[in-house]
Amino acid sequence: MDYLSPTNLDDALAALNARDLSIIAGGTDWYPAQGERPIECDMLDITRIAGLRGVEKTENGWRIGAASTWSDVIAADLPNGFDGLKAAAREVGSIQIQNAGTLVGNLCNASPAADGVPPLLTLDAALEVRSLQGVRAIPLAEFITGVRSVALRKGELVTALLISDISETRKSAFAKLGARKYLVISIAMVAVTCEVSADVLSDVRIAVGSCSPVAIRLAGLEQALSRVSLIEAGEIIASADLKELSPITDVRGSGAYRKDVVGSLILRALQEAAHG
């Protein structure tokens, strides 16, 4: 069992190209998934690769390196449009998890309850993916293809999250529903970003997690909420059928319950975004 801990990206990509490697960053999903079984795979640890950790402003947006932790994002100086992402980060597990776990790892793990997916969907995030063959960008909505399934090809490594410039006036929020305060997997969660002017919403983006195999944007509702007041929004949300969602029943809650409460979460997230 080899444990590779390269310090430069080319070495990592070469190794990935040459052999089967299990990629690890914070380990916060990797080790629990492993359980008590013996570890027999060869591993690629990306946390020491130069340039992979950090949140930085680029020419046309923001770049969050693949080894950036939740704590890195919480600490970063970012516009209000990222408040929802930061709120999600603060609700991931615990400080211990936030200090080690990475956003990109959360996406690659592709859990239906991944806290990072809804806020990043509302930021129209894309993943920067590299291999020896080159680099490509995959929109997040296309990256996660199903439960525990992502659109990575052999030899590819996610190197960053890319988020296009967003307006300084954009608001955002995140609402997580769990059965306890800390260390809790979401029963349902909602992320929103929007513009708000005189209590009227526009350019609304809404994403819902834990209510379908992969978290999704609610395009129809987003349309319906364009240029409406918060009060009107409440009525529209209450009457929306949210057919896109297909929540399951599990130990955390029933499918019917998830469908029932998601509207309340959306409205609260919008209110939070609008009024803070």
Add this chain to the structure above:
Amino acid sequence: MDKRSALDVIGFTLNGATVQSRAAGHARLSATLREELNAKDVKVGCNAGDCGACTVLIDGAPVCACLTSTAQAKGRDVQTLRGLDPVILERLQKSFTAHQAAQCGICTPGMMISAAALLREVPKPNVAQVQDALGGVLCRCTGYRKIIDAVVAVGTTGIPEISVKGDVGDPIARLDGAAKVDGSERFGDDVAPDGALVALVIRSPFAHAAFEFGDLDLMRASEGVEAVLTAQDIPGSNLFGTIPGFIDQPVFAETETRFKGEAVAAIIGEAEFIAAYHIEDFPVTWQALRAVQDVTEAQTDDAPQLHEHAENNVMCGGFVAHGDVDAGLAQADIVLSGSFETSFVEHAYIEPEAGFAEVVEGRVHLHVCTQSPVMNQEALAGILALENDDIRIVPTAVGGGFGSKLDLTLHPYVCLGAMVTGRPVRMTYSRVESMATSTKRHPGRITIKGGVRHDGTVTGLRFDGDFNTGAYASWGPTVANRVPLHASGPYRIPNYRAQSKGVYTHCPPSGAFRGFGVPQSAIAQETLFDELAAAVGMDGLDFRVLNALDNGVPTVSGQVFEQGVGVKACLEALRPAWGTGKAECTSFNATSTHLKRGVGIAAGWYGCGNTSMANPSTIKCGLKADGTLVLHQGAVDIGQGSNTVITQIFAQAFGVSVNQVALLGADTDITPDAGKTSASRQTFVTGNAAKLSGESLRRQVLTLVNAAEDAQIALGEGQIEMSGGHNIDLSRMEVGEDGYVMRAVASYDPPTEPLDENGQGVPYAQFGYAAHLAVVEVDTKLGTIKPIHIVAAHDVGQAINPLLVEGQAQGGVAQGLGMALMEEFIPGRTDNLHDYLIPTIGDVPPIETVIVEEPDAHGPFGAKGLGEHALIPTAPAILNAVHHATGVRLRHVPALPHRVRAALKEAGYE
């Protein structure tokens, strides 16, 4: 490229020192720190990031060492508890000690490390900041509020000074507390010698299955395997249990398994072999069989029968009849009834079962985290075909027990392994193994019916409860017996009939869990009482006080206490909070739309000690020629505080301060049997033995010099100085038995009497009483319930140590809160600490503890037991508060958000 293999060395700084690890890069840092670098102050509770016990600082940031590869530590600065900034560490230690923020101590390193990281960034944190910083560490003992207080105190309010003398009634710090806050405490997984073999148990993947082994001899011949044990290797009886007549659980199943996780074999091998072994390679084939997991289904005619002796899978029942229930209900002006459902509840102590065994001079020594060393010894003697004296049980520190560490778990595997191989054998349950196979709280399916007259007098109560006892009896018969005796609550019920049944199913065994079924019955009874009060237009508190037991009033078993009944005092202690709570909720709700607040109350009682059965405790003490006073204290301290309480009682009885008592034990070779740490019996029963023992030794001392009864004793070097000028030169006295110049052994067994066929008699020598009040906030849109405030009033007779009383009460409240709101063990589905939820530091509201002291004639210095009482009223108080807030009755716990929301919608909430 930095390519690592198992032979490379990983260097890092550990607590300021440079260390080199030979661990594989992928090895969990927690394992490397503990096993290779001997940093045993790093605790492992789950190996999944769910409990935070293994928290360490890497370059100053708290992370879970169980989720960190050893390779990631390379070149970094790793700090465990012992390596924290000494100034912060010392203040935290003082504050945790003064607040009793450490009970069992297993979570304490994780808590203190998280706190240290916070205090470095935020020197004066507020409560919310402490909660955020410590939210990743689970505690099952304290209820968290003392931990919050301790950390806040370090920053701002200051660390209180604590009493040191230790008279009965003094809130002294735990006598065994230092090791809990400095990382040196040794728990079950901390004591095995290097090079010990490891036991790995092969377990059923199905709830009900037949199985056949393949070639075990081939397996036995494998390199690294020292033994493979099955039922055929058990020298004695392949059965264990806890109640005579109900010894029905095999150490290894012989032809079929009856619950998922049941053991069929154990491999005893070298640690490296076990770590690399694929459990699915074990030569066994399984055939899944039809399983029944529901008590109603299990009693149908076509259900598979778990045990030949149990027709329709009914294990046993309990019955209590008092007066004439039909007549009583007929006299009532209003009769109400209800059905209730409770779930399996997991003990979820943060320390999984662990220990090791070795053969020493022909005897088996077992070091294990246990609540019941002598019961373990007796059970093992039967299994191993040894005499009791051939087995020594040395309890390690116990990282929480709550009833489940009474039963045998790894004990027979490691003992038999050590006997067969001649080498030390260790075992630590994985979190999943612990949760899948340890005992649970019985789910209850309960119907209750009660009648009341317009004047508020309860005329009759009928209770029927089926309890899911799982695949084996464990303490199920105790639950079946206790429930009918307690299902009346602490009230005068002139006409009463209660029956209970324990029903076998293909689920993990249900056993002892804080309250033995009483928390379940209290939910039904206290909810019904709220409804009865409302039906006659009475205030819920007035109604309870009106019907409460009192001195001279018979219980439902016909027992009349002439003294010591403190339930009214507990209820009255809630009155101020009841009044303000109702007013505040009304005013809050007037302006709030979807958030609704309510206040609820409930009372509870619990008979201390075994039910109509002998359960003596014995305490030995002695004086050495050098003047050392030694207390042989066999009541295992599982965090609740018996090391301290028993010593306080003993010291008071003998007439010295606690710091003059040298504490020994628990250890079956050196401490007499103080019984099990269970049934709220240690303060009461062992406390009495300690008092008698101390008094006896004191009499011997006084008699030697004819001193007055009230003479003051001062222990000195080789002598005793007495007031009145008498001195005793101990160094000249003849050394006798056990190496003492004077010694005393005393036993106490609570005076009870057998019950007749109607459950009438004297089941307990004393009861303890409690009443809780809860204020909650219900989010009617989401169905979430947030407790805002709890008041817990407890009649403990005499608080031997008020600080420890508060600790027990608050920890019990947290468990009751969890049972009410989130805890639901589903066999095979929630056997980990992220699918099974227990309260975190953000879920337990401020708890006001009110100590009521209605002395009990049988208790040592008037003291009563407390352990179980603390959680009994909490869940019904919360459920009653939800009703007050919303008008909705919840009858199925846990009240998970989806259940609450469904009930709210049914009641017409949008």
